[in-house]
Amino acid sequence: MASSSRTPSPARIVAALVVGLVVLVACGHREVVGTASALERISPDEAAGLPITSGPSGPRASTPPIRATALNSDGGPLDQLALAAVTDLYDYWEVEFPATFPGLTFEPVATLLSYDANGQGVLVCGMDTTGVPNAFYCPSDDSIAWDRGVLLPELRNTFSEMAVVTVIAHEMGHAVQYKAGQMGPAMPTILAEQQADCYAGAYFRYVADGESPFFEISTGEGLNAILATLFFIRDQAGTDYLAPRAHGSAFDRVSAFTFGFTDGPSRCAEMDIEELEGRITQLEFAEGDANSGELPIVEENVEHVAGSLREVFARFGDGPALDYQGVSCGNTAPVAFCEAEDVISLDLAALQVIGTAPRRQGDSGIGDFAAFAEIASRYALWVQARQGLPLRGDEAGLRTACLVGAWAGELLPDGAPRPGRVRISPGDLDEAIAELLTEGSLIAADIDGESIPAGFARVESLRIGFEDGMDTCLDEFSG
Incomplete structure (x- = not known):
């Protein structure tokens, strides 16, 4: 305030x-004006109909082979974690993509790339990765890249290994947009980002339902850590939601994730700018606001x-x-x-x-x-x-x-x-x-x-x- x-x-x-x-x-x-989840689903000891559990969250003890490979990988545990997430997401979207977009089939992204923001830079999507702690999807060459040197360790150490999976799921959400024909020059960045959060939420419902052969997550502390991850990667307070790189406030990112987790990818596919503007809660600072609103x-x-x-x-x-x-x-x-x-x-x-x-x-x-x-x-x-x-x-x-x-x-x-x-x-x-x-x-x-x-x-x-x-x-x- x-x-x-x-x-x-x-x-x-x-x-x-x-x-x-x-x-x-x-x-x-x-x-x-927005689309709230059905109120009967709000239960104090449930997460969208699933009972609250306090079990383990992270990679399963025994998993299928990891089929995905990344250029420039160091073969270390963080790259293996990211590649396991990609493999699992491929399996998920192979089924859900044609169900969500009838007549279309899902194809794996053309290129996966790992890099170290503190190390030798590589060129991807026309950008040198030196000093760029990020993860991103590039539609021009259909690639997903991630920084194993700064970003992924920070996510793992601050939250959990599943925070790394969250970021990969979000970037795969962008790939889904592109392959479904949703992504285009007229699509505001904020809509693209909120929709990708929603697709990530839909994938995590699959994990929470116990259907993933690679990962498991508790609906108590495990899911809370995912929501905390979205808080961590929110826009800085005062960001204009129409800014070229706006992703959303924590409140809006958590809401979008919740839509996908609760209602599945079809709910995400319905997102448009009218729906978004009806529920977005991201303000710029007013003239005269002191102390950054505090x-x-x-x-x-x-x-x-x-x-x-x-x-x-x-x-x-x-x-x-x-x-x-x-x-x-x-x-x-x-x-x-x-x-x-x-x-x-x-x-x-x-x-x-x-x-x-x-x-x-x-x-x-x-x-x-x-x-x-x-x-x-x-x-x-x-x-x-x-x-x-x-x-x-x-x-x-x-x-x-x-x-x-x-x-x-x-x-x-x-x-x-x-x-x-x-x-x-x-x-x-x-x-x-x-x-x-x-x-x-x-x-x-x-x-x-x-x-x-x-x-x-x-x-x-x-x-x-x-x-x-x-x-x-x-x-x-x-x-």
């Missing part, structure tokens, strides 16, 4: 990349956020009081809803740790919106209490995440400036995704701090609220 005295042009507001909040907003009901977590700004919550949920009453003397009830630090006292108590210093944007790997902070959304989650419990709904259990956690999403959806900067209110800014929703993927997410927790088991369900619940609003949260998660 960020203090500001003006609202960006409506033409620039077809999105809200997740990172910061900003003071000002026209409230009133807002609907994001508000300090101080009492004054917390009061601004509380004011926005009171306005968004005004029909339920005046709202609970705020107590800044530290968490005084329950065990949901750094903020709690004290039902008996009708108070939200908070530990401002602990919230400041969460609300500080990380500047290097290993920093414990997430960003201002993560802290403010945790406050919003406890306010959401007050809303549920006013409705006489249970405040304990997984259903309460689902409602809480959904209501936080509904609040965030009302904060898109689509109206005249109103001092003292808050609006969402670039990067805010991505910070919410990061918090939702932490082990003890408070955004998706009940009054006792028990989080929904499935990270997949946490993210989906927030997205449903963001797109469909608070009435959907209260009606659909009413158990």
Whole structure:
């Protein structure tokens, strides 16, 4: 979020990349036109209908021979991992491609190339790979290339071996686009990238269903690591979604992946620019936004956020009081809803740790919106209490995440400036995704701090609220 005295042009507001909040907003009901997954699929202990598992994720102990080969390979374990992914993807798309695009057959890409960004450069797609830690598909020569020296080790070491598979699956998604005739000069980069994320999600459903002879993945921590990988490779906050190299915010990339994982490649093939513009949440910074959209977590700004919550949920009453003397009830630090006292108590210093944007790997902070959304989650419990709904259990956690999403959806900067209110800014929703993927997410927790088991369900619940609003949260998660 960020203090500001003006609202960006409506033409620039077809999105809200997740990172910061900003003071000002026209409230009133807002609907994001998009394609949400069927609500009956949102279960606290399932990922798109699959039970949450905590087993191994990665290459299987015994696999078929790897048939794919890459030019310039060093034969090392990372290249072998990438080639195993390519072989598995070939098998997957050999079946799914003609089913998705009747009358067409899938042909392997013409060239696979491995290189080391720190080593001797090679020429591919008209580019010297020296110092280029990347993975990419080149339509001009139908090739997929990857950097085994910097990018793949970073993905493996930060997340898991399956993060490497995620990137290869994404690049194969571009090959699918090209071979299906979807990719052309008129296709915006953002659409190409989101569709490739969706195709990657469809492939990972095949893995999660146990059909891959090469890989396995748990639908708990394993799938969470994949979603975290998409967060890692998101666009920088403030990127114009129509920029030539835009890939999408973490919120939008995770959404696209989810579409494929839930509904399969046919859902991905239906993506077009109209659908994309109806759901994209990627904003540029407004003129006057300070600190890259990051508000300090101080009492004054917390009061601004509380004011926005009171306005968004005004029909339920005046709202609970705020107590800044530290968490005084329950065990949901750094903020709690004290039902008996009708108070939200908070530990401002602990919230400041969460609300500080990380500047290097290993920093414990997430960003201002993560802290403010945790406050919003406890306010959401007050809303549920006013409705006489249970405040304990997984259903309460689902409602809480959904209501936080509904609040965030009302904060898109689509109206005249109103001092003292808050609006969402670039990067805010991505910070919410990061918090939702932490082990003890408070955004998706009940009054006792028990989080929904499935990270997949946490993210989906927030997205449903963001797109469909608070009435959907209260009606659909009413158990």
